Amino acid sequence: MLRKEVNELLTQTGPETPMGRMFRQYWIPALLADELPEDDCPPVRVKLLSERLLAFRDSKGRYGLIDEFCAHRGVSLWFGRNEKGGIRCAYHGWKYDVEGNCMEVPSEPEESGFCDKIKLTAYPLVKIGDILWTYMGPKESRPDLPEWEFATVPPEQTFTSKRWQECNWLQAMEGGIDSSHVSWLHSGALNDDPLFKGARGNKYNQQDKRPVFEVVEWDGGLFIGARRNAEDGQYYWRITPWVMPSFTMVPPRGDHPMHGHFWIPIDDENCWAWSFDYHPVRAITPEERQAMKDGYGVHNKYVPGTYRPLQNKDNDYLMDREAQKRGETYSGVWGIAMQDASLQESMGPIVDRTKENLVSTDNGIIMARHRLRKAVKAFTDKGVTPPGVDPAHQKVRSAAVVLPKEDAFIDKCKDDLSVRPGVKQSSV
Ligand code: FES
Ligand SMILES: [Fe+2]
Numbered sequence: 001m002l003r004k005e006v007n008e009l010l011t012q013t014g015p016e017t018p019m020g021r022m023f024r025q026y027w028i029p030a031l032l033a034d035e036l037p038e039d040d041c042p043p044v045r046v047k048l049l050s051e052r053l054l055a056f057r058d059s060k061g062r063y064g065l066i067d068e069f070c071a072h073r074g075v076s077l078w079f080g081r082n083e084k085g086g087i088r089c090a091y092h093g094w095k096y097d098v099e100g101n102c103m104e105v106p107s108e109p110e111e112s113g114f115c116d117k118i119k120l121t122a123y124p125l126v127k128i129g130d131i132l133w134t135y136m137g138p139k140e141s142r143p144d145l146p147e148w149e150f151a152t153v154p155p156e157q158t159f160t161s162k163r164w165q166e167c168n169w170l171q172a173m174e175g176g177i178d179s180s181h182v183s184w185l186h187s188g189a190l191n192d193d194p195l196f197k198g199a200r201g202n203k204y205n206q207q208d209k210r211p212v213f214e215v216v217e218w219d220g221g222l223f224i225g226a227r228r229n230a231e232d233g234q235y236y237w238r239i240t241p242w243v244m245p246s247f248t249m250v251p252p253r254g255d256h257p258m259h260g261h262f263w264i265p266i267d268d269e270n271c272w273a274w275s276f277d278y279h280p281v282r283a284i285t286p287e288e289r290q291a292m293k294d295g296y297g298v299h300n301k302y303v304p305g306t307y308r309p310l311q312n313k314d315n316d317y318l319m320d321r322e323a324q325k326r327g328e329t330y331s332g333v334w335g336i337a338m339q340d341a342s343l344q345e346s347m348g349p350i351v352d353r354t355k356e357n358l359v360s361t362d363n364g365i366i367m368a369r370h371r372l373r374k375a376v377k378a379f380t381d382k383g384v385t386p387p388g389v390d391p392a393h394q395k396v397r398s399a400a401v402v403l404p405k406e407d408a409f410i411d412k413c414k415d416d417l418s419v420r421p422g423v424k425q426s427s428v
Helices: 004-011 018-023 169-177 179-185 187-192 201-207 286-293 313-318 321-326 336-346 360-382
Strands: 027-032 044-048 051-057 063-067 081-083 086-088 102-104 125-128 131-135 158-165 212-218 221-229 234-243 247-250 258-267 270-278 399-404
Touching: 004 018, 004 169, 004 360, 018 360, 027 044, 027 158, 027 258, 044 258, 063 125, 086 102, 158 286, 158 336, 169 234, 169 247, 169 258, 169 270, 169 336, 169 360, 179 187, 179 201, 179 221, 179 336, 187 201, 201 221, 201 234, 212 360, 221 360, 234 360, 270 336, 313 336
Parallel strands: none
Antiparallel strands: 027 131, 044 051, 051 063, 081 086, 125 131, 158 270, 212 221, 221 234, 234 247, 234 399, 247 258, 258 270
């Protein structure tokens, strides 16, 4: 349970909020590179951390993320013309470059210098992997570019999707930390999802529904270990890294690609659930890639032409009570991503954490909230750079291993939990 003020502190990420200022210390995913496929292509409206922005790619292939609204009289530049190195407002023709500089005010004489005084807010937009990343903080604290493994392996080894989730980022992210729900909510998927099925570890998940959690702090965030009984006096460990502020990686299953998420605030009542799959040492097969596009694994199907899931709150997520009765899905909702999203959205746009009753399987969530609070305080009071900004903190992997009962995962799995280029993930 959290006090009301703490719930507000952790869930509000607008420009002047403590959490919002901390979020602006990180490179965060802004849009898929495919959304700006070529020079001078149509611009894209992007809302992030409660700011309304416009992304575009100019005639020279430069990416920009600028204020959505024209400095003249506030028209949306989304209606503008993307041409000859800038975007021109459709109303009276003011023109801006990717850095938000005003290039032209056609009504004013050039020698007046009027145009030089006009500048829109602008943030960098950089392509790494399948994603265009932005940094929305002050220039002087701009960190090195992100080095997440999924975004830096060759393109044939990785796949990224995003979906709009209609709730606050924190409750979505807490679902990514809480692996105890897998034995319940996703139990059907372990048998039939092409991106999950067949792994030896699945049976431990299904046989032991009382995982014991051990959460260990490290520089970048937490390692959340969930152990279940395996044969011969051993434990099956699933270890989820959480890197601040909102990166989680699901422990792998067999040789399936590994996957994880970023939970990025759109505003306080909506977020982007970014989902990626990658394999550290091999290409994703055509069958796997097709399954990802078809919405299996951590991905989903869409309302055509949008990033809104096809199953959404307006159609009760296409709830199928018969499938629930037959045991094909535990909740009646199809697909892992929407099983999670449906329940997280059902909590309301910002869940009231003053009313919850937490238990020991929520330890990961409790500690993550604690880490976030501590980091916000250190950053706000003393300007301390928060964990996860340093690319060294991004070089983690999840792992699924079987260990003798007496072994502590954190001692035995140091290598398994680190990025080792060219070395396969540790997975059963
Ligand atoms: S409002 Fe954009 S040019 Fe007038
Ligand atoms: Fe889940």
